[in-house]
Amino acid sequence: MYQYDDHDRRIIIERAQQFRGQVARRLSGEITEEEFKPLRLQNGLYMQLHAYMLRVAIPYGLLSSTQVRRLADIARKYDRGYAHLTTRQNIQYNWPKLGDVPSILDDLADVEMHAVQTSGNCVRNITSDPFAGIAPDELEDPRPYCEIMRQWSTFHPEFANLPRKFKIAVTGTPGEDRAAVRFHDIGIRIVENAAKERGFEVLVGGGMGRTPHIGAVIREFLPKRHLLSYMESILRVYNLHGRRDNKFKARIKILVVALGVEEFRRRVEEDWEATKTPELELPDAEVARVTKFFAPPAYEKLPASADQLTALSLGRDRELGNWIKNNVVGHKVPGYSAVVISVKMPGVPPGDVSDTQLDAIAGVADRYSFGHVVVTHTQNLVLPDVKTSDLAKLHAELVELDLGKANVGKLTDVITCPGLDYCDLANARSIPLSLEIAERFDRIDYLNDVGDVSIKISGCINACGHHHVGNIGILGIDKRGEEFYQLMLGGSPGNDASIGKILGAALPQDAIVDAVEKVLDRYLVVRESADERFLDTVRRVGFEPFRQAVYGDALFGAAAEKGAE
Amino acid sequence: MQIIRKREITEDDFVHVPDGAPLPEGGKPIVTLARYTAERDALLARYSALGVRVPPDKLPSDIPDLARLALVALEFPKFTEGRPYSIARQLRDRHGFEGELRAVGWVLRDQLRYMERCGFDAFELKPGKPLESALEAFGELQLTYQAAADDPRPIYRRR
Amino acid sequence: MPPATHWVVTASFTDDGSNAYRRADGTWSRALAEAGLLTEEATGKVHAAQAVADEQRLISDPYVIEVHASDSKVEALSARERIRATGPTVPIRRPDSGLRR
Ligand code: SF4
Numbered sequence: 001m002y003q004y005d006d007h008d009r010r011i012i013i014e015r016a017q018q019f020r021g022q023v024a025r026r027l028s029g030e031i032t033e034e035e036f037k038p039l040r041l042q043n044g045l046y047m048q049l050h051a052y053m054l055r056v057a058i059p060y061g062l063l064s065s066t067q068v069r070r071l072a073d074i075a076r077k078y079d080r081g082y083a084h085l086t087t088r089q090n091i092q093y094n095w096p097k098l099g100d101v102p103s104i105l106d107d108l109a110d111v112e113m114h115a116v117q118t119s120g121n122c123v124r125n126i127t128s129d130p131f132a133g134i135a136p137d138e139l140e141d142p143r144p145y146c147e148i149m150r151q152w153s154t155f156h157p158e159f160a161n162l163p164r165k166f167k168i169a170v171t172g173t174p175g176e177d178r179a180a181v182r183f184h185d186i187g188i189r190i191v192e193n194a195a196k197e198r199g200f201e202v203l204v205g206g207g208m209g210r211t212p213h214i215g216a217v218i219r220e221f222l223p224k225r226h227l228l229s230y231m232e233s234i235l236r237v238y239n240l241h242g243r244r245d246n247k248f249k250a251r252i253k254i255l256v257v258a259l260g261v262e263e264f265r266r267r268v269e270e271d272w273e274a275t276k277t278p279e280l281e282l283p284d285a286e287v288a289r290v291t292k293f294f295a296p297p298a299y300e301k302l303p304a305s306a307d308q309l310t311a312l313s314l315g316r317d318r319e320l321g322n323w324i325k326n327n328v329v330g331h332k333v334p335g336y337s338a339v340v341i342s343v344k345m346p347g348v349p350p351g352d353v354s355d356t357q358l359d360a361i362a363g364v365a366d367r368y369s370f371g372h373v374v375v376t377h378t379q380n381l382v383l384p385d386v387k388t389s390d391l392a393k394l395h396a397e398l399v400e401l402d403l404g405k406a407n408v409g410k411l412t413d414v415i416t417c418p419g420l421d422y423c424d425l426a427n428a429r430s431i432p433l434s435l436e437i438a439e440r441f442d443r444i445d446y447l448n449d450v451g452d453v454s455i456k457i458s459g460c461i462n463a464c465g466h467h468h469v470g471n472i473g474i475l476g477i478d479k480r481g482e483e484f485y486q487l488m489l490g491g492s493p494g495n496d497a498s499i500g501k502i503l504g505a506a507l508p509q510d511a512i513v514d515a516v517e518k519v520l521d522r523y524l525v526v527r528e529s530a531d532e533r534f535l536d537t538v539r540r541v542g543f544e545p546f547r548q549a550v551y552g553d554a555l556f557g558a559a560a561e562k563g564a565e
Numbered sequence: 566m567q568i569i570r571k572r573e574i575t576e577d578d579f580v581h582v583p584d585g586a587p588l589p590e591g592g593k594p595i596v597t598l599a600r601y602t603a604e605r606d607a608l609l610a611r612y613s614a615l616g617v618r619v620p621p622d623k624l625p626s627d628i629p630d631l632a633r634l635a636l637v638a639l640e641f642p643k644f645t646e647g648r649p650y651s652i653a654r655q656l657r658d659r660h661g662f663e664g665e666l667r668a669v670g671w672v673l674r675d676q677l678r679y680m681e682r683c684g685f686d687a688f689e690l691k692p693g694k695p696l697e698s699a700l701e702a703f704g705e706l707q708l709t710y711q712a713a714a715d716d717p718r719p720i721y722r723r724r
Numbered sequence: 725m726p727p728a729t730h731w732v733v734t735a736s737f738t739d740d741g742s743n744a745y746r747r748a749d750g751t752w753s754r755a756l757a758e759a760g761l762l763t764e765e766a767t768g769k770v771h772a773a774q775a776v777a778d779e780q781r782l783i784s785d786p787y788v789i790e791v792h793a794s795d796s797k798v799e800a801l802s803a804r805e806r807i808r809a810t811g812p813t814v815p816i817r818r819p820d821s822g823l824r825r
Contacts, residue, residue, distance in 0.1 A: 007724065011708045018705045022675065027738065029781035031673075038645055039675055047784065049808045052741035080816060094816075097740040121645070151710045151720060157682035158654055158713065161647030228719065239651045240624070274659055279717045286721035349814050420804060421812040428803070431814045481802035 001062050001372065002147045002293040004112045011154065012109045015116060019043050020102035027099065042122060042160065044115030045101055048424045054093045054101060055118040056108060058375050060128040060146040060170075061089035065362035065371040070111045072358035078104050083358065085343060085351035085379040087415055087464055088167070089127050090118055094422055116154055121162045123153035123235070127169045129178040130376040133294055134384050136332040140190045140198060142172035142179075144290040145227065148282065152228050159235045163242035164250035166235070167207075180377070180493035182206045182215045183469060185252045186234060193221045200227060204234060204264070205256030208463035212499045213253040216261045218268065224287065229276035230268075236275075237267045297370040297385060302335020305388035309337070312391060320395050322444050323406035328391060329382075337388045339369075341381040341398060342405040342413060346438040349431045350416040351379030360401050368394050377466075378415055380408065410447040411455065411520070412438050415466055419459030419476060420483065426459035428476025428483035428509070433457055436513045450520055453534040456491070469493035471535045472516060473500040485512045489519070489546060490538045503543055504551045515550045522549035567696055569677070569688040570665070572703050574696050577689075579616050579636060595638055598623060609633055618669065621648040625655045625662075634664055639685075641670035650683045657684035657714045674699035678706055684714035727792035729801070730761040731768040734808075735775065735786035743808060744783045746771060752783055756800065756809045761793050 004012070019039075026036040040046075044055040056071070063071075071091060075083045078100045079093040086092055096104060108114055118125055126146045133141045149168065153159070159166070169184040171177050174191050181187030187203035200222040206215025222230055234252075241259075243249045256264045313324040329338040341361070344350050353361070361381065365373045368390050369383040376382060386394060398404040407413050414437055417423065419430030434457060441447060456470030460477075467473030473488035484506040491500030507515055520534075526545050527537045538546070568577045579593040584600055588611075595616035601608060608615055609630065616636030619628060628637065637656060639649035649668065656662040667687035668680050677688055677699060690699055712719040733746035737754070744752040748760030750771075762768050768788035775786040790801040800806045807813060 014706050032780050033784040047741050156711050157679035158650045160679050161645050236651050239647050421814050483803050
């Protein structure tokens with residue numbers, strides 16, 4: 001993985017020092033909360049419902065075991081012994097004290113980490129495919145470009161006060177989008193043109209939130225050397241012309257729609273023609289320098305995994321077999337597999353990991369995966385480079401750590417935002433629904449029968465829980481101070497991107513998980529065969545059968561009435 | 566009034582002239598873009614050093630005879646206003662403006678470094694904010710990654 | 725006595741972000757039960773505005789909330805403020821410290 005040089009290191013250390021001064025000025029009253037807010041936000045510090053929350057950046061989700069141990073230390077020393085994996089491949093602490101935050105930043109800087117630009121109206125942490133570098137279907141590893149853009153966006157003086165936050169995602173696998181690039185302010189896909197040259201397809205204006213949009217292509221092929229100059233031009237057009245009068249209309253997607261993609265593109269290209277200096281061009285040597293850090297680890301020469309995997313998944317140990325089927329992902333190197341560690345289990349808020357678990361995960365990563373761990377936007381962890389012959393042993397260890405659930409990609413692998421249990425902006429709680437789902441459907445046969453289905457829950461329209469792209473999406477709304485939920489079906493984040501639609505009237509909290517169960521039960525009846533995924537069934541049969549299942553029942557209808565608009 | 570100019574505290578030799586107020590006999594006035602647009606020739610003829618105050622919704626192309634101005638003041642109605650950063654860069658990089666580029670309005674010490682990197686060289690801090698300690702801001706975050714008005718080379722041409 | 729609607733001024737303590745409730749004497753408490761009950765929302769808004777001016781160091785972002793007060797307790801009206809007053813409704817850390825139950 002990328003290693004800081006002296007320049008990178010000093011920037012992060014200086015930033016922590018600067019924030020120490022800013023915190024001191026806030027605590028002394030020299031600056032007001034209003035003035036401090038943008039400063040703390042640019043350092044990832046929010047004021048949440050009960051306390052401050054510090055969001056730590058994990059560039060493109062990649063962590064070393066040393067960093068994982070440090071995250072565990074911080075949880076112990078400054079927080080309440082746990083951390084939370086976010087839906088954008090970051091990690092957050094829910095209870096830091098303001099006066100401790102500069103020390104936390106020092107501790108992070110020490111292991112080449114920071115909280116820079118994890119909030120605020122600036123370019124946020126750049127996300128990517130959690131299987132970057134190891135996916136068999138990958139065209140090229142996107143992480144070097146993520147890192148190059150991380151550096152470019154860090155303290156960019158021109159774009160620190162954008163109309164609104166700005167999210168970029170990159171994928172190197174044209175065939176399958178595991179980074180939801182179509183739902184980012186800028187999405188970048190590494191592609192190959194007719195002449196077999198590699199470059200970038202650039203999409204803009206995707207996003208979720210109040211008005212979900214699927215990003216539009218503004219450049220089909222951008223030569224790699226122009227990456228940063230082109231990004232600058234997009235950001236500049238947005239910075240100058242994006243709306244600033246209404247925060248709900250301030251994202252770039254609104255500007256792209258208002259101007260039309262053609263006019264937006266014309267403005268970007270006009271700026272770009274005038275500003276793409278030779279200095280801005282990305283030299284091959286720099287790409288090579290950064291790429292070197294992502295060179296494959298010292299893999300052993302091993303036989304292919306297929307036979308071992310089949311044997312394990314059909315073996316006598318059913319728990320192991322299910323885990324192999326659901327949590328183990330193919331690897332481009334023979335004899336290796338990627339393992340997704342599920343952080344979703346009954347009784348635990350999704351994505352919460354304790355200090356001791358973090359320490360243990362670091363140990364497991366050292367012993368089985370060259371010391372690397374990846375955070376996914378689905379709030380799980382990936383061990384990217386595990387020998388297939390080690391899988392059974394690894395599974396046993398994970399089970400001991402309470403991290404052995406075989407539910408990845410299944411019904412109980414729910415994406416859940418913090419919601420009203422923590423979040424200051426929330427309308428309704430998200431985590432209790434997730435806990436209820438985890439509890440109610442904790443039956444492996446049922447999970448396997450229902451198959452691949454994603455449930456995504458957001459506590460408000462900001463859509464941190466990605467509800468728009470859940471096969472089943474749940475959105476918390478506020479009705480006269482009480483919590484209600486909208487149920488949506490049909491969303492998908494990938495290459496077949498679609499935005500879910502509302503099924504019917506909003507439901508109260510005690511009815512929403514029942515409704516999910518009714519939808520699933522109806523799916524099991526109407527699907528063509530066990531091979532037809534939930535999403536495909538919804539696309540084929542439409543909403544009516546599900547509407548009937550949920551709202552047909554008179555009693556249920558009456559309960560729903562109360563929550564109707 | 567005191568301002569920060571080229572990282573030093575100095576007495577302001579320009580005066581802001583609000584719309585409708587009488588113009589001074591001599592000296593260095595800063596007029597609004599509206600007034601400048603309406604009375605440009607007379608103003609340029611009358612003053613050897615003229616400044617124009619530009620709201621954030623105007624672009625460099627909205628400022629005629631840019632090269633004849635001694636000063637452009639870009640307004641920050643809110644400290645979160647972001648457009649003047651891009652306008653400043655365009656003024657310096659694309660339009661070659663070499664006069665004083667001044668930040669006025671809700672200007673706080675923690676923005677000075679970013680403003681300077683975008684091409685601002687003078688700052689009127691929000692009334693009541695200490696100038697002395699604000700100078701420390703120029704000593705923070707000395708290292709940078711991007712090409713900007715202060716250096717056309719991104720980090721990968723400097724490493 | 726049936727619960728009656730009152731208003732309370734709340735904010736966050738600047739040092740740790742925890743809830744602050746304005747007592748009747750103008751000092752700040754961490755407990756909603758100690759909050760000064762106001763019979764008019766407008767009074768609360770005046771206090772909140774005053775707090776922004778006076779108490780910038782101690783507390784951040786004051787605002788007014790509606791509560792029901794009876795003899796035995798003070799309860800916020802909205803789900804948001806109820807949860808804010810009592811803490812997360814879900815386990816706040818793994819019960820197991822990472823070992824299997
Ligand atoms: S979706 Fe809303 S409730 Fe959930 S974390 Fe985001 S802002 Fe908070």
